[in-house]
Amino acid sequence: MRFFQACRRVLSLGVRFLHISYLEARAEHQSTRIGVLWIPLQTLIFTAMLALVFRHAETYTPAQFFLYVLSGYVMWQFIQSTVNNSVDIIQKKLEFAIHNNLDLAGIFIKLLIDRLFEFLINLAVLVVAVLILGPPSGWQGVVLFPVLLATMMLTSLAVSYLVNIVTIYVPDFASLIRTATRFVFFASPIFWAAGEQTDVRRFLAQYNPVAHYLSVMRQVFGVEPVSPLSWMVCLALSALLVLVAALVFRGTQSFVRNLK
Amino acid sequence: MTASIDIRDASVSYFLKKSGKAEKVSERGAVGAEIVVGRRYYEVNALRAVTLRLDTGSRVGLIGINGSGKSTLLKLCAGALAVQSGSIAVQGKISPQFALGSGIKGELTGRLNTQLKCLYMGVPQSRIKEHVEEVKSLSGLGGYFELPVRSYSAGMRSRLVMSLMRLVRGDIIVMDEWISAADASVNKTISRLQSDLINSASILIMASHSQRILEDWVDQLVWLDQGQIREFGPVKDVYAAYKAWMDKR
Numbered sequence: 473m474r475f476f477q478a479c480r481r482v483l484s485l486g487v488r489f490l491h492i493s494y495l496e497a498r499a500e501h502q503s504t505r506i507g508v509l510w511i512p513l514q515t516l517i518f519t520a521m522l523a524l525v526f527r528h529a530e531t532y533t534p535a536q537f538f539l540y541v542l543s544g545y546v547m548w549q550f551i552q553s554t555v556n557n558s559v560d561i562i563q564k565k566l567e568f569a570i571h572n573n574l575d576l577a578g579i580f581i582k583l584l585i586d587r588l589f590e591f592l593i594n595l596a597v598l599v600v601a602v603l604i605l606g607p608p609s610g611w612q613g614v615v616l617f618p619v620l621l622a623t624m625m626l627t628s629l630a631v632s633y634l635v636n637i638v639t640i641y642v643p644d645f646a647s648l649i650r651t652a653t654r655f656v657f658f659a660s661p662i663f664w665a666a667g668e669q670t671d672v673r674r675f676l677a678q679y680n681p682v683a684h685y686l687s688v689m690r691q692v693f694g695v696e697p698v699s700p701l702s703w704m705v706c707l708a709l710s711a712l713l714v715l716v717a718a719l720v721f722r723g724t725q726s727f728v729r730n731l732k
Numbered sequence: 733m734t735a736s737i738d739i740r741d742a743s744v745s746y747f748l749k750k751s752g753k754a755e756k757v758s759e760r761g762a763v764g765a766e767i768v769v770g771r772r773y774y775e776v777n778a779l780r781a782v783t784l785r786l787d788t789g790s791r792v793g794l795i796g797i798n799g800s801g802k803s804t805l806l807k808l809c810a811g812a813l814a815v816q817s818g819s820i821a822v823q824g825k826i827s828p829q830f831a832l833g834s835g836i837k838g839e840l841t842g843r844l845n846t847q848l849k850c851l852y853m854g855v856p857q858s859r860i861k862e863h864v865e866e867v868k869s870l871s872g873l874g875g876y877f878e879l880p881v882r883s884y885s886a887g888m889r890s891r892l893v894m895s896l897m898r899l900v901r902g903d904i905i906v907m908d909e910w911i912s913a914a915d916a917s918v919n920k921t922i923s924r925l926q927s928d929l930i931n932s933a934s935i936l937i938m939a940s941h942s943q944r945i946l947e948d949w950v951d952q953l954v955w956l957d958q959g960q961i962r963e964f965g966p967v968k969d970v971y972a973a974y975k976a977w978m979d980k981r
Contacts, residue, residue: 488851488854488857489851491851491857492848492851492852495844495847495848495851496848499837499839499840499844566812567812567830567834567835568834568835570810570811570812570828570835571828571829571830571834571835571836572835572848572849572852572853573825573826573827573852573853573854573902574852575811643749725814726814726815726816727747727814729812729813729814730744730745730746730747730813730814730816731746731747731748731749731773732746732747732748
């Protein structure tokens with residue numbers, strides 16, 4: 473009974489914060505004619521451009537490659553926003569949060585839900601695209617969606633706190649991070665295929681952790697066949713990040729509030 | 733609703749990344765807390781061994797010269813700062829207002845800010861619409877309620893903020909010196925909002941330099957000097973002692 477009550481409370485909070493994210497996103501796009509619809513539209517336009525320019529005629533059909541790029545790009549946007557938008561949360565947003573009934577952990581959770589809101593909108597586009605074009609590797613991966621979502625949420629929360637803490641202690645990292653994410657965008661198999669046989673790309677697909685997160689996303693939506701190895705890498709890496717972030721949070725949560 | 737703030741022997745420091753010449757930083761001025769030059773940070777000892785207990789019904793004002801620790805004490809109560817030693821225990825939901833407009837977004841309309849505040853403060857979804865209309869009516873902003881807050885005057889902003897605080901309130905209201913922007917003599921609406929706000933709070937703790945505002949709003953004063961409580965008692969007594977000390981300085 474208590475478990476269900478706790479679930480209900482968490483669900484209710486989630487809905488409340490998604491409502492906040494919606495209102496804020498709507499306000500952000502209030503001067504435009506189509507409002508928040510720009511979120512999926514931008515994703516579609518950019519994906520179409522990438523799919524057109526970097527098309528792999530010999531290994532994918534146009535529809536398959538579009539799905540490949542779209543699924544990767546939707547996941548990449550979530551990763552990119554986790555990293556790029558976490559450089560100055562405590563420094564710039566804590567006071568706003570305190571005025572709105574949120575504590576230090578609360579502001580990170582609120583920003584996670586903002587990211588999830590955009591992710592879910594883009595996910596809807598992906599689902600529609602998969603339904604229309606058909607999943608190249610079947611639907612069996614869909615059952616792993618709850619695992620993917622839980623892993624993404626926990627990892628995003630952990631990475632967000634770690635990025636913020638590193639930028640507090642090493643401010644130069646904030647400038648470096650945008651360049652680094654731009655590099656990782658090109659170094660990850662978003663618009664190039666992981667199976668390519670050039671040495672550098674094969675190396676990147678194997679050892680760049682982002683490649684594994686992109687892969688599990690594609691597996692869930694049937695763009696790639698399910699691979700236990702990718703899941704194991706992602707789950708192990710996420711568990712490590714969450715553990716480190718929890719320890720860092722415990723050790724720094726008091727001090728960082730007083731750091732000006 | 734029972735609310736309380738229990739601060740025991742609390743010391744709070746700010747830390748700033750070291751830059752410039754350390755010997756210049758450690759020079760003492762007429763105001764502000766002591767700055768300790770550490771290995772990587774400058775440490776500002778803003779509060780030192782403060783003990784204070786406030787229970788339901790407390791209406792407490794903070795006075796002291798610039799840098800005496802008033803804002804630090806308010807931020808500590810609100811959870812924006814942590815103690816380096818000692819402890820703080822707060823019971824009840826806190827509604828802080830450190831500066832006029834903190835916690836609201838200037839680019840959003842009064843209506844949207846109100847909707848967001850309701851959501852943040854846990855107002856049931858079914859009652860948000862009703863609350864928004866009540867804030868509109870309480871604030872008396874009329875058509876301005878539909879405009880971005882950045883277009884408001886200080887008085888309009890204080891109307892919105894006070895209406896929000898009155899309606900979507902916590903048990904403990906923590907306010908910094910911005911309240912002078914909403915001087916009670918300005919008009920009856922703000923005066924009514926002020927008294928509604930005070931009556932609705934279980935605990936009120938506010939900082940101000942204005943004797944009249946303090947006399948209107950609170951019944952006890954904490955006089956802070958160099959991060960320590962110098963006196964705590966009825967407004968008239970503590971303010972008289974503070975004024976005498978200020979005249980002698």
